Amino acid sequence: MTRIAAPTTNTRKAADVTLGKREQVASTLPWEALRDRATAARRDTTENLDELVAMFTRAATAAGHKVVRAADNAAACREVMAHLSSVPQVVIKSKSMVTEEIGLRHHMEALGFTVYETDLGEWIVQVRGELPSHVTAPAIHLSAAQIAETLSGVLGKSLSSDPIALTGVATDFLRQPLRASTLGISGANFLIAETGEVVVIENEGNAYFCTSAATHVVVTGIDKVIRSRSDLPALLRVLTVSATGQPQTVYTHVIGRATPGGPARTIVLVDNGRTELAKSAYAEASRCIRCGACMVVCPVFRQTTGHAYKTVYPGPIGILVAPYLEPEATPKDAPFFSTLCGACSDICPVRIPISALIAKRREQLWREGGTPVMVRQGVSLWKRAQAGGVLGVLLRPFLRALLRYPRLARLGQLTRREGRR
Amino acid sequence: MSAATLAARLIDAGRESAVAVRPARPDEPWPEETVDGDTASVIADVVVAGSAAVVLFGDDARLRPILSCRALVAHARAETLVPEFGDALDRFDGSGRMISICGPSRTADIEKKLVIGVHGPREITVVLHGDIPP
Numbered sequence: 001m002t003r004i005a006a007p008t009t010n011t012r013k014a015a016d017v018t019l020g021k022r023e024q025v026a027s028t029l030p031w032e033a034l035r036d037r038a039t040a041a042r043r044d045t046t047e048n049l050d051e052l053v054a055m056f057t058r059a060a061t062a063a064g065h066k067v068v069r070a071a072d073n074a075a076a077c078r079e080v081m082a083h084l085s086s087v088p089q090v091v092i093k094s095k096s097m098v099t100e101e102i103g104l105r106h107h108m109e110a111l112g113f114t115v116y117e118t119d120l121g122e123w124i125v126q127v128r129g130e131l132p133s134h135v136t137a138p139a140i141h142l143s144a145a146q147i148a149e150t151l152s153g154v155l156g157k158s159l160s161s162d163p164i165a166l167t168g169v170a171t172d173f174l175r176q177p178l179r180a181s182t183l184g185i186s187g188a189n190f191l192i193a194e195t196g197e198v199v200v201i202e203n204e205g206n207a208y209f210c211t212s213a214a215t216h217v218v219v220t221g222i223d224k225v226i227r228s229r230s231d232l233p234a235l236l237r238v239l240t241v242s243a244t245g246q247p248q249t250v251y252t253h254v255i256g257r258a259t260p261g262g263p264a265r266t267i268v269l270v271d272n273g274r275t276e277l278a279k280s281a282y283a284e285a286s287r288c289i290r291c292g293a294c295m296v297v298c299p300v301f302r303q304t305t306g307h308a309y310k311t312v313y314p315g316p317i318g319i320l321v322a323p324y325l326e327p328e329a330t331p332k333d334a335p336f337f338s339t340l341c342g343a344c345s346d347i348c349p350v351r352i353p354i355s356a357l358i359a360k361r362r363e364q365l366w367r368e369g370g371t372p373v374m375v376r377q378g379v380s381l382w383k384r385a386q387a388g389g390v391l392g393v394l395l396r397p398f399l400r401a402l403l404r405y406p407r408l409a410r411l412g413q414l415t416r417r418e419g420r421r
Numbered sequence: 422m423s424a425a426t427l428a429a430r431l432i433d434a435g436r437e438s439a440v441a442v443r444p445a446r447p448d449e450p451w452p453e454e455t456v457d458g459d460t461a462s463v464i465a466d467v468v469v470a471g472s473a474a475v476v477l478f479g480d481d482a483r484l485r486p487i488l489s490c491r492a493l494v495a496h497a498r499a500e501t502l503v504p505e506f507g508d509a510l511d512r513f514d515g516s517g518r519m520i521s522i523c524g525p526s527r528t529a530d531i532e533k534k535l536v537i538g539v540h541g542p543r544e545i546t547v548v549l550h551g552d553i554p555p
Contacts, residue, residue, distance in 0.1 A: 010532070017533040063515070120539065121530035137530065144532050163531040171539050178540060179489065195515060205526040205541025208488045212481040212518075233507040247437075248472055248506065248523050251541065256515040259480040 005143040011133070011305045014140045015296035021245025022293065029237070029247075037234035039351045042287035044227050049278045049286075052193040052225045053269065059196030064258030066266040069222070073102040076270045080104060080217055081111070083266040084183060088112035092177055094200070094207035095119040096187025097135055097290060098270055099219050100312045101325055104185070116177045118206035120170050127154050133306035133314065135292040136243040141305040178206060184213030184263075188220040189289075190235060191267075194228045198255040198267065201236065203246075211253060216263040223274045223286050235289065238349035242291035273324035281364075282357050285320035287350045294344035294354055300337050309337060316344035316354045319361065333372045335361040424499035427470040428553045431502065434473035438524035439537070441546040442473065444553070445496075451550055452496055454483075461487040461542070465495040467509040468547055470502050474523035475545060476509045484520060493522065493542040498551045 045052060057067045066083070070076035076098075091113050099105065105115045105126070117126040121138035125131065128150050132138030139147065148161040151169060159169060186207055190199040198218055200207050210216070226235065240246045258265060278286040295301045295315030306314035311322035311329045316338060322330040335358050344354040365371050371379075385395040428442075435442040455462050467476035475495040477484060487493065503509055506521065513519040526541030537543060 014533045118540075119530070120528045124530070137533075139530055140533075142531075144534075147531055163534040164536050166531055167528055167536040167539065175540070197515065203526065204528050204539035205488060206539070208484075208520070208541060212485055229510055230507070232510065233505065236506070244529065248474070248521075250523050250526055252474075252506070252519075252521040252523075254510065254513060254519040256513070256517060256519065259517045261482060262480050262517065 004145050004149075007133075007141040007305045007307075008303055010143050010146075011141050012302045014137065015302050018137070018243075018245055018296050022241055023245075025241050025245050025247050029241070031241075034234050034238050035349050035351060037231075038238045038289070038349055039287065041226055041231035041235055042289065042350045044231075045223065045225055046278050046283055046286045048227075049222065049225070049275065052227060053222045055193040055227075056191050056196060056225045057269070059194060060191075060198070060267055061196070063196040063256060064265075065196070065198075066264075067269065068266065069269045069271065070102075072272050076102040076219065076268055076272065077104055077107040079268045080185070080219060080266075081108070083217055084215065088114070089183055090114045090116070090177055090181045091183045091185060092116050092118050092181040092206075092210050092213065093122075093184070094186040094202065094210040095122045095138070096185070096219060097132075097312060098187055098221050099185065100131065101272065102219070102270060104219060116174060116181075118174050118178055118204075118210060119202070120167060120204060123170060123174065124150065127151070131307065131312060134295055135290045135313065135315075137292065141307065174206065178209040181209075182214040184210035184216045186210045186216070186218055188218050188224050188267075189239065190232065191220065191225045191269075192227075192229055192232065193225050195256070197229070198253075199232065199236075200253040200255070201240065201249040201251065202253075203244075203250045205251065208251060208253065211255060212263055214263060216265045218265065218267040219270065220267070221274055222269045222271055223278065223288075239289050239291050242293040242347070242349045273327070277321065277324040280324070281360065282320050282324075284352050285317060285354070285357060287352050288317050288321060289350055291349060293347045293349065297343045297347045299339055299341060299343070304337070309334065316358065317348075317352070320352075320354065320357050323361075332365070332370050333375075335359075335365055336372065336375065422470075422504055424502060424553050427499075427502040427504065428549060430504070431468065431470040431473055431547065431549075434471055435547065438473045439545070440473040440475075440524050441544075443546065443548060445548050445550040449548070449550075451498075456486040456490060459491040460494060461490040461492070462494045463487055463496070465497045465501050465547070467503055467512055468495065468497045468501050469504075469506055469509050469521065469523075471505045472523050473547065474506070474509070474521045475547060476519060476521045478513055478517065478519050480517040484518065488520075488541055490542050492544040492546070494546045494548060496548045496550060498549075499553050502553075 133141040144161040342355040526539040
């Protein structure tokens with residue numbers, strides 16, 4: 001019998017590996033100075049979003065790419081399809097959170113296209129019919145045994161749970177489509193406004209093939225824009241160290257001017273709430289570079305996995321960006337999926353005060369009357385106890401007991417779970 | 422930074438990134454770029470000493486066969502070496518693509534266990550030509 005580990009344990013183990021490597025590599029670098037540089041670059045993006053997007057659009061158009069802007073999910077999917085042949089074909093895709101956000105794969109599959117996710121972790125969650133549970137490590141919630149079980153089912157042969165063997169099987173499976181498909185879709189890690197260049201980083205080599213297919217569509221958020229090439233080194237450094245503890249990824253692609261005979265390239269710039277976020281009281285969250293460090297360090301994420309958040313963007317930063325990028329999927333009580341311990345703010349490479357912003361969302365929810373009933377009643381009980389009088393005197397021993405026996409608080413948890421399902 | 426200093430940094434970084442660095446043999450000429458079966462023998466446009474990254478510029482007609490190989494041998498001279506990624510970026514004229522290749526393709530998507538060799542080359546060698554004392 002193979003022992004299947006619990007998802008939370010898988011997540012915690014993987015998170016600890018990442019945190020350990022991150023700590024070790026960061027200690028060899030001028031880390032705080034790099035964070036300052038990266039933060040300044042991203043602050044520029046948030047504060048001058050319209051200007052930089054317009055600048056990028058001009059430069060990338062001049063570089064021979066087609067650039068289109070999409071206001072929302074449906075428009076983004078439409079724009080992608082408008083640049084493809086209407087005859088369903090085989091599509092190779094590299095990892096992109098934005099395509100998850102807009103539901104592109106499902107949209108294309110419904111139209112008869114065959115879509116291969118070609119990043120290993122992303123392919124695993126694709127065949128399992130799941131969302132990625134982390135922005136850079138999609139299969140972080142799974143054990144090798146679970147992955148072996150899934151892939152054995154898909155490929156119709158019994159596979160061992162050795163990660164090397166499983167990776168080999170996936171590589172073999174994806175090799176032919178990667179090399180043969182003429183239609184590739186990718187995201188982007190950064191867009192350089194001054195030059196119109198698209199930057200994509202990866203470790204496996206799959207993104208190279210996706211971004212060099214005869215037709216290449218880049219689907220990315222307008223917030224990926226940065227002003228200049230000089231912003232790139234610090235940003236790439238803090239991104240890779242924070243995401244995986246690597247000083248740099250194996251591949252860094254800087255895609256420049258179109259060349260004769262090269263890919264026909266369309267860049268779809270997705271807004272979908274980003275302009276609104278950048279102008280909101282939570283604008284600092286728009287600096288996010290999607291490294292996922294706030295997730296692996298978060299006690300709630302580690303315990304519940306990314307899937308608990310119900311949104312494409314999970315974890316502490318997800319609590320802040322999901323209400324703008326995926327309002328319908330965001331649970332109303334999402335700001336309570338946090339202990340406000342501040343670990344996310346401490347680790348964020350672009351110094352987003354994540355914890356303070358989550359507290360602000362809680363306040364907003366309270367003002368709007370959206371706070372879960374248990375929390376509202378709890379707070380009002382506490383207020384009454386504080387207020388004194390006969391009721392206060394009666395309440396205090398009860399509330400003290402509540403603090404002493406945390407199990408009592410489970411009552412609240414049960415009610416909440418019922419409410420959300 | 423002198424070529425010797427850069428070469429020393431390159432060798433150190435190569436150890437970290439699993440990139441083999443060796444001097445050209447006395448009888449080894451400056452090669453033509455070839456893709457022969459499983460091995461691509463290329464002229465590196467830049468080599469980043471600080472990370473042992475081989476940087477190539479150009480269009481996908483050049484790059485695709487190289488990225489499809491199992492082994493990549495990159496030939497470099499003193500003037501090919503630069504200290505950091507930013508220096509390599511400064512040399513990119515913006516035409517086509519700049520690709521920085523820092524070690525064998527890899528993944529750690531299953532239980533964070535490092536597996537070497539996915540879709541890109543799984544063996545990287547940098548060959549130093551000319552008067553670079555490695």
